[in-house]
Amino acid sequence: MATSTASSDESSRCMKDETPDSENALNLDSIRECLIRLEDTIVFSLIERAKFPFNSPAYDESSLGIPGFCGSLVQFIVKETETLHAKVGRYENPEEQPFFPDYLPPPLVYPHNYPQVLHPAAASININKTIWDMYFNQLLPLFTAKGDDGNYCTTAVCDLECLQVLSRRIHYGKFVAEVKFRDAPQDYGPAIRAQDRDALMKLLTFESVEEMVKRRVEKKAMVFGQEVNLKDKDDKGKYKVDPSIVSRLYGEWVMPLTKLVQVEYLLRRLD
Amino acid sequence: MATSTASSDESSRCMKDETPDSENALNLDSIRECLIRLEDTIVFSLIERAKFPFNSPAYDESSLGIPGFCGSLVQFIVKETETLHAKVGRYENPEEQPFFPDYLPPPLVYPHNYPQVLHPAAASININKTIWDMYFNQLLPLFTAKGDDGNYCTTAVCDLECLQVLSRRIHYGKFVAEVKFRDAPQDYGPAIRAQDRDALMKLLTFESVEEMVKRRVEKKAMVFGQEVNLKDKDDKGKYKVDPSIVSRLYGEWVMPLTKLVQVEYLLRRLD
Numbered sequence: 001m002a003t004s005t006a007s008s009d010e011s012s013r014c015m016k017d018e019t020p021d022s023e024n025a026l027n028l029d030s031i032r033e034c035l036i037r038l039e040d041t042i043v044f045s046l047i048e049r050a051k052f053p054f055n056s057p058a059y060d061e062s063s064l065g066i067p068g069f070c071g072s073l074v075q076f077i078v079k080e081t082e083t084l085h086a087k088v089g090r091y092e093n094p095e096e097q098p099f100f101p102d103y104l105p106p107p108l109v110y111p112h113n114y115p116q117v118l119h120p121a122a123a124s125i126n127i128n129k130t131i132w133d134m135y136f137n138q139l140l141p142l143f144t145a146k147g148d149d150g151n152y153c154t155t156a157v158c159d160l161e162c163l164q165v166l167s168r169r170i171h172y173g174k175f176v177a178e179v180k181f182r183d184a185p186q187d188y189g190p191a192i193r194a195q196d197r198d199a200l201m202k203l204l205t206f207e208s209v210e211e212m213v214k215r216r217v218e219k220k221a222m223v224f225g226q227e228v229n230l231k232d233k234d235d236k237g238k239y240k241v242d243p244s245i246v247s248r249l250y251g252e253w254v255m256p257l258t259k260l261v262q263v264e265y266l267l268r269r270l271d
Numbered sequence: 272m273a274t275s276t277a278s279s280d281e282s283s284r285c286m287k288d289e290t291p292d293s294e295n296a297l298n299l300d301s302i303r304e305c306l307i308r309l310e311d312t313i314v315f316s317l318i319e320r321a322k323f324p325f326n327s328p329a330y331d332e333s334s335l336g337i338p339g340f341c342g343s344l345v346q347f348i349v350k351e352t353e354t355l356h357a358k359v360g361r362y363e364n365p366e367e368q369p370f371f372p373d374y375l376p377p378p379l380v381y382p383h384n385y386p387q388v389l390h391p392a393a394a395s396i397n398i399n400k401t402i403w404d405m406y407f408n409q410l411l412p413l414f415t416a417k418g419d420d421g422n423y424c425t426t427a428v429c430d431l432e433c434l435q436v437l438s439r440r441i442h443y444g445k446f447v448a449e450v451k452f453r454d455a456p457q458d459y460g461p462a463i464r465a466q467d468r469d470a471l472m473k474l475l476t477f478e479s480v481e482e483m484v485k486r487r488v489e490k491k492a493m494v495f496g497q498e499v500n501l502k503d504k505d506d507k508g509k510y511k512v513d514p515s516i517v518s519r520l521y522g523e524w525v526m527p528l529t530k531l532v533q534v535e536y537l538l539r540r541l542d
Binding site: 037040041044047048051064065066067073076077080081084085087088089090093108109110112113114150151152153154156157212215216219220223224226228229230 | 308311312315318319322335336337338344347348351352355356358359360361364379380381383384385421422423424425427428483486487490491494495497499500501
């Protein structure tokens with residue numbers, strides 16, 4: 001059994017850009033700090049998106065009418081923003097995965113020297129299609145009001161930000177898996193060689209830690225989503241995004257998908 | 272003297288998109304609500320930017336090296352993002368002003384029917400150059416750590432978000448001014464006809480309300496910038512962005528620039 005007590009969601013890492021190619025770039029504490037910090041960003045981005053109602057025309061694939069583009073407004077914004085960001089090297093960073101990886105232009109700027117700490121197979125793991133479907137079909141209707149206020153462009157930009165941070169958080173699973181593997185190769189090796197997904201998933205699951213993460217993100221939604229005013233007592237109990245939905249987002253999607261990324265990575269770790 | 276007790280920073284409005292062309296679209300309460308809500312967005316965006324150090328190469332105008340583009344990475348990201356957003360109609364919204372208004376493409380999508388509540392002169396008021404200079408030369412060094420972590424693309428995207436929300440907040444002055452003028456045309460008329468900037472500025476200044484806004488945004492920086500954990504006591508006194516800097520941002524720049532926009536608008540209100 002893996003000796004690490006860190007769960008899939010408490011033991012990720014941040015690329016220490018100061019130390020390229022260093023083995024020390026994989027640091028358990030900095031991974032944990034980074035994942036915890038991403039929780040704040042996820043909550044902020046949901047709160048910003050919740051300013052607007054559902055705004056279904058932003059998702060209508062038949063009505064945009066941009067010459068040469070077939071898809072919805074949100075598809076247009078995400079695809080074109082990714083094209084722009086690819087030009088300045090966003091996807092050279094192993095922490096970033098595009099939603100529309102086909103036909104992205106190469107970077108036009110001199111690439112940053114990111115530390116190479118992952119197995120090369122990491123580059124082929126991208127579950128953004130699953131994240132996209134989860135976000136639009138399951139999550140979005142849960143935390144936005146019904147209705148249409150016409151702010152489709154801003155709405156789509158908020159969606160882009162939610163998608164990007166969820167993708168970054170979930171694909172951190174690659175780094176989580178790498179640090180766990182290095183910590184206990186003897187525990188993971190047999191399951192990897194047997195290509196045993198279930199065994200790997202079991203090694204990566206720490207239910208009590210997952211429960212703690214769910215409670216923490218729920219608390220963050222309460223703190224960051226409250227109405228702050230100058231009265232002694234803030235308006236408790238009124239939140240911009242329902243905290244239980246943020247807990248559910250983590251419990252049903254963010255943590256399971258992070259573990260899926262970890263399993264996919266580990267299955268190829270000895271290739 | 273103007274009878275409205277609403278200050279420049281407590282009386283703006285939100286475009287009620289449900290009621291295009293309606294005089295009622297200018298609603299004091301919804302303006303106030305919208306400005307207060309934008310405070311949250313401003314604090315969130317500063318917190319997100321503060322994740323990264325200053326990252327000066329993102330602002331170096333000589334080293335980007337993109338063929339056909341002369342400027343810094345942040346200029347490239349802002350300009351190209353505005354070009355993309357213009358295509359989907361962002362700048363048809365009278366609440367939005369681009370930083371690079373020259374050569375923006377026309378919208379490729381059917382325009383949303385925004386309520387026309389402002390005097391047509393509003394369209395010519397854009398102080399984004401001043402906001403740009405304030406942000407990069409004064410504000411940014413105050414709330415980011417010294418250093419360079421190589422995350423230039425993400426840094427520039429965070430800057431874009433800070434710039435966009437500050438611009439939106441400050442240019443709300445147009446709506447604030449319109450609602451104040453409608454509330455008391457007899458008070459503003461003489462100063463407008465005399466083109467008396469100082470008199471207008473005096474009519475628009477409510478020091479006690481400005482002090483309250485500064486205290487509220489400082490409190491928001493404390494609440495939204497704290498480390499949230501599951502201990503009974505959160506880590507009080509450690510904030511991701513110094514709350515006094517957010518107070519100063521409002522006192523020295525956001526509120527004075529909003530009043531500048533109001534004065535510019537009122538000077539043309541009777542044209």
